[in-house]
Amino acid sequence: MKALYFDHFGNSDVLTYGELPDPVVSRSELLLGMEYIGLNYADIYRRKGEYHIEERSPYINGYEGVGTVIDIGSAVSEYNIGDKVFFVDVPFSNAELVAVPKENAIKLPSNMDSKLVASIGLQGLTADFLAHDLGNGLESSNVFVHGISGGVGQILAQMLTADGLNVYGITSSKEKQQMALEQGAKRVFLRNSDWQEDYLSYFDTVYDGVGITLLDSIDLVKHRGKVVFFGMAGGNPPKIDFVELLSQSKSILTGDLWDYLTSYKERSERSDRLFKYFREGTINISEPTIFSLSNGKEAHEFLESGKSVGKILLEP
Template sequence: MKALFFTEFGNSSVLKYGEVADPKISQSELLVKPDYIGLNFADIYRRRGNYHIEQHDPYINGYEAAGTVVEIGNQVKNWQVGDRVLFVDVPLANAELVAVPVDNAIKLPAKISTKLAATIGLQGLTADFLAHDLALNKSGDQVFIHGISGGVGQLLSQILTADGIQVSGSVSTETKQQLAMKQGADHVYLRKPGWQRGLKATFDTVFDGVGSTLQLSLKIAKRKGKVVFFGMAGGNPPRIDLLDVLGQSQTIATGDLWDYLTSAQERNQRSTRLFDYISRGVVQPSEPTIFPLSQGKRAHDFLESGQSMGKILLVPNENS
């Protein structure tokens, strides 16, 4: 099969596309042929050597895809060849075939296409646990999302708005500002010089997946407010003095999606809740940007450039 791979950590030029050995499935695995593979910020951290990655020679990035089951292990029950599937936590996904442990496979309802599933999968399940396990806001609360028009940001903003929460956020361009407003945000700040002057310590929760903004997040969270820190898209966070946090009775909550997807039951319950927002029409993801898998370097460069608005998908060449 063909795969996007690398043999040393570094910038996007380490990525290569070519022939590697097909995976062999165990008795409790499905062999899946991805239609769409999700590119995530964690794939950038992994390529740079800053994040856990499955040991493999060569390294094959990617943990998320949606596609079709083409072979089934002997002990697998309740799955058939031809079933459509999403997975968000299975390694070696940047390839034409992936061995998926059956507990990690999420069966797709008829109304969810493989393209939509890959568009909302990992980022949507992230937005769901950030909102419903970490932030736990109530109707009428005010929250702020840094990078509100990013992949996680867009879905989080729409989920919170549907839950009755007032959402504000920040963006780098006017196009992103318009998109965030269209998706229901109350107030979207354009990050031009001095923009922070308009912000007061009024937010019940500040969602920070940017990292370098952590000090600002604590400043604009109110007394007894919460900062949900979940990523470093803008660089590592500064060191925080916990005495300052204590002085404001604030909470810093953190979390990794994988700690919220530890069983088949959890994956199914959480994806059902996510798909329900889609079926009700209250979460409408923007169109993904699609690259052929063979053009993985271009896709990494695009994600790292900060130009993207929403999901980036890779398609194995024969589908592109």
Template sequence: MDANSLLIQTTFIGLNYADIYRRNGNYHIEKHKPYINGYEGIGNVVKIGENIKNYHIGDRILFVDVPFSNAELVAVPAENAINVPKFITDKIAISLGLQGLTADFLAHDLAANHIDEHVFIHGLSGGVSQILTQLLVADGIKVSGTVSTDNKIQIALDNGAEHVYKRDEISNGKLFNTFDTVYDGVGKTLPQSLELLKHRGKVIFYGMAGGLPSPIDPVNLMSESKSILTGDLWDYLTDHKSRQLRFNRLLKYINRHQLKINSPEVIPLSNGQIAHELMKSGHSAGKILLQP
């Protein structure tokens, strides 16, 4: 570690789809031999760089974008550190980490919806979508969307969604021209998302979990005053202040009982293969954590 870093002894490590993409070789990875996966974790400060003055041994730190974090000890640049208050557990804090910050970014930095607007989310039961749904509902937004299986319908309703559809139920045209905003992290559903929009509506495009979208003709968008908004979370989380501000905003929803987090699935780090297979299966309804 360098003089501007904190050495963190991890209690839990967050597993994300990006870790699977990196392992498959189709996502950016930091060069290292042997390669160590993982970018997200939480733990306690055990050593402090000489240039750092405002941290103490034992402080709890969350980080969401530090490579090589599938480890018991991780060097975290102070700018990447997020302070975790005593009232929240490690499991809940890390479950609010990358997924929560992504949901907050989508809702408050990109979409900026107004009270009583009606939005649609593809994949309501996903980790980001579950948090996003609750944030939007707390902000006075009406939420509809899809799930992949019948047993995930109740999860979406419990999070506050008003209308929940199976994926094949929205292709008949009945919902076209209905929504002010469509949140699309699937990718290949982008043409459908544009059809679901009202005139002057906007798609928040933030991922390609289901594959690349087909090309979109901007002239057609212009004729109906429809927009596609996208962005990179890391253009917004640029320093400690920006990370801490958004994390603290998520904590306010927790304190007001407007945001609940499902108990995460905890798997030993030594059984990482099992954790990756569980995430790829789509059978997990909450955050998957690796425990050193």
């Protein structure tokens, strides 16, 4: 099979596209011929050696994608050859073929498009647990989303809006600002503009996947409010004075999606809830940017440039 791989950590120059052995399918696995593969900031961290990556020689990055079942292990009875399946937590996905444990596979509904599912799988399920497990906000409460035009941000903001919350956010350009407003945000600020002073201690919940903005998030949230911290797209967060948080009754909540996808039942129920928003038309996302898997180096560089809007997909 063809795959995108590397044998040591570093910048995008370490990536190689070439031939590697096909995966061997175990009794409880499906073999997928990949259609689309999701690229995420976590893949950048893994390539640099800053994030856990499954041991393999050479390394193959990637954990999510959509494909067609082309082979089935002897202990698998729930799937058939030709079924469309997606996954968000299976390693070695930057390849033409991926072996997926049956517990991690989620069958695509017939009314959901492969490209859309690939664009929303990981980010959508992340938004779901952030909104409904960590945030769990009351209707009409005021919430703020950092990176509102990003992959998670677009879905999270529209999900919160559909749930009846007032959504504010921040982004980097007027084009992204307009897009977020059209997707239902109440107000969207531009980075490097002066707006914070008017919104100190204003929000019931602040969603922060940037990391370096964590102190700003704490300032924005009201007493008895909460900051939901879920990533470090902009860099490591600063140290937090928890005594000061205590004195203001402010909370920081954090979580890992993998602790909320612990069974096939959870994967199925959460994806059904996610897909419902799209079927009802309450969430719309921008078209993904698609690179050939053979151009994976350029895709990594594009993601790191900060110019992307929404999802980046790799296509074998």
